[in-house]
Amino acid sequence: MTVGTNEKLSLKNSKTSPFLTTERKDSLSRMITIAGFFALWQIIGMINAHFEWFNPTFLPTPVDVLGAALHLHDQGVLFTHIWSSTWRLGVGFILGVVIAVVLAFLIAKVKFVQNALEPLINVIGPIPPFALLPIFIIWMGVGELSKLTLITYATAIPMIAYTVDGIRNVNPLLVRSALSLGANQWQVFKSVILPSALPPIFVGMRVTLAISFSAMVVAEMIGAFSGLGYLIIDSRNFFQMDNMFLAAALIGVLYSIFALILSFIEKRLFKWRQGTQMNDAISK
Amino acid sequence: MGLVVTDVSKSFPSGHGIKPVLQNVTFESKDNEFVCVLGHSGCGKSTLLNMIAGFASPDDGFMTVNGEQINGPDQERGVVFQEHALFPWYTVLENIALGPTFQGKSKEESQQIAKKYLALVNLEDAANQYPSQLSGGMKQRVGIARALANEPKILLMDEPFGALDILTRETMRKELLNIWMHLRTMVVFVTHSIAEAVHLADRILVMKQGEIASNIEVHLDRPRDAKHPQFLSLVDELSSILIEEKART
Ligand SMILES: Nc1ncnc2c1ncn2[C@@H]1O[C@H](COP(=O)(O)OP(=O)(O)O)[C@@H](O)[C@H]1O
Ligand SMILES: [Mg+2]
Numbered sequence: 216m217t218v219g220t221n222e223k224l225s226l227k228n229s230k231t232s233p234f235l236t237t238e239r240k241d242s243l244s245r246m247i248t249i250a251g252f253f254a255l256w257q258i259i260g261m262i263n264a265h266f267e268w269f270n271p272t273f274l275p276t277p278v279d280v281l282g283a284a285l286h287l288h289d290q291g292v293l294f295t296h297i298w299s300s301t302w303r304l305g306v307g308f309i310l311g312v313v314i315a316v317v318l319a320f321l322i323a324k325v326k327f328v329q330n331a332l333e334p335l336i337n338v339i340g341p342i343p344p345f346a347l348l349p350i351f352i353i354w355m356g357v358g359e360l361s362k363l364t365l366i367t368y369a370t371a372i373p374m375i376a377y378t379v380d381g382i383r384n385v386n387p388l389l390v391r392s393a394l395s396l397g398a399n400q401w402q403v404f405k406s407v408i409l410p411s412a413l414p415p416i417f418v419g420m421r422v423t424l425a426i427s428f429s430a431m432v433v434a435e436m437i438g439a440f441s442g443l444g445y446l447i448i449d450s451r452n453f454f455q456m457d458n459m460f461l462a463a464a465l466i467g468v469l470y471s472i473f474a475l476i477l478s479f480i481e482k483r484l485f486k487w488r489q490g491t492q493m494n495d496a497i498s499k
Numbered sequence: 500m501g502l503v504v505t506d507v508s509k510s511f512p513s514g515h516g517i518k519p520v521l522q523n524v525t526f527e528s529k530d531n532e533f534v535c536v537l538g539h540s541g542c543g544k545s546t547l548l549n550m551i552a553g554f555a556s557p558d559d560g561f562m563t564v565n566g567e568q569i570n571g572p573d574q575e576r577g578v579v580f581q582e583h584a585l586f587p588w589y590t591v592l593e594n595i596a597l598g599p600t601f602q603g604k605s606k607e608e609s610q611q612i613a614k615k616y617l618a619l620v621n622l623e624d625a626a627n628q629y630p631s632q633l634s635g636g637m638k639q640r641v642g643i644a645r646a647l648a649n650e651p652k653i654l655l656m657d658e659p660f661g662a663l664d665i666l667t668r669e670t671m672r673k674e675l676l677n678i679w680m681h682l683r684t685m686v687v688f689v690t691h692s693i694a695e696a697v698h699l700a701d702r703i704l705v706m707k708q709g710e711i712a713s714n715i716e717v718h719l720d721r722p723r724d725a726k727h728p729q730f731l732s733l734v735d736e737l738s739s740i741l742i743e744e745k746a747r748t
Pocket of ligand 2: 544658
């Protein structure tokens, strides 16, 4: 889950402040770290290529990886792989979140649904979703359906817990307040329950995104013919280390993009939370 | 007609048995009346107010507003909470416009109403701020404006200034009085401050351990002078009733 921590770190400083100088300094030092990392990697790879401490094919340099990218691009498959992974993840993740949120509201609101679903989720939920992939494939074939099902399922299970928790923690005073203002059930939902459950839903989405990505990669490694997970497996068969590094890096980039989109939506949605979070405790 | 509370009792389960919190509470208050419920903390003031608001129902007895039995929360009974209970995701103006919107008024009309009440509490400048950006006193003003925007028959206030510092508290008390003189809505105001009650009320209900120990009408002219002999003698009378209670417990 290293990607998860990376993303948290970058969120910390995402607040816009009028004092751009400190922020500039921050982003400069971040860029230096990353550039330094790649430079070091390149240098070690080159030294190793020269002295052959170990077989250089085991450690392709960043330049080799870029070369692999160009090569795949020339073959016309690079963007096919990226796009396959992107839309699978996008569709599976969004479906998973939507299904989970709807189910969670039903669980929180309708006693009958709660009694029917909660024990089921408690029994099946702890099974790692990846263990179910072969079953999904036998049921639904090796096509997109089984892959989407895995990603959706892997997303929905944890999201249900986050959403139910969010709904149950709604401040009852706010519900009273809305009722005294003459709100009906739907208005209470729309004006109180949904907005106060949204922050925990977004926390859930940020955490679950990493799980969805794992599900996407695993699904593509088993019985797929496109996608970044497929690229890793396919390249392994031909010992193309540079392609494998490339695919891993692209998965990282894709994750960062999805995480960025999430935090962008969050920032727009939760303007009202400014000044209420730990980072606002002391301003410099 | 106004508010009529007849023989209301309420108890809560506590430990093994049940704990009586209100016993045979009976009083009436007229439209336009400013009623203060005065008592030590834990004597059941909030419990009484919550039942008038419709958040809980009495075990025994009746509560009616203009002859109609109270049955759940309703926009005719606006509530101002001590913890302000503003919606953090709505701006000040949106918070105040919420009641009219719930009533099915159009967005423009609701905003128009909200602006009127925002002006009433002198907060026009804060219209587009979020509650987290406001001071405690400002939050309470928004809370009052929000409750009033529905033009309730009764305004219920549970220690609304209890969390404020003394200076703000006094300012807020004066402003509330001005607003009330202007609108003359019935107010049921819970407080544990004797001076606050004497400053504000037409009628003071002194509560002792879940019972109404005293129902006193106040006929002093407003604004009231805390050094006026009648003011002082009323304060004395009330504190002796309340301290007597202390001695018994
Ligand atoms: N929901 C409840 N469950 C159990 N006990 C309660 C509940 N609400 C209030 N009480 C008890 O009733 C008593 C009166 O409470 P309250 O009405 O809040 O007093 P006040 O507002 O005058 O301080 C307190 O002893 C409190 O512990
Ligand atoms: Mg209380």
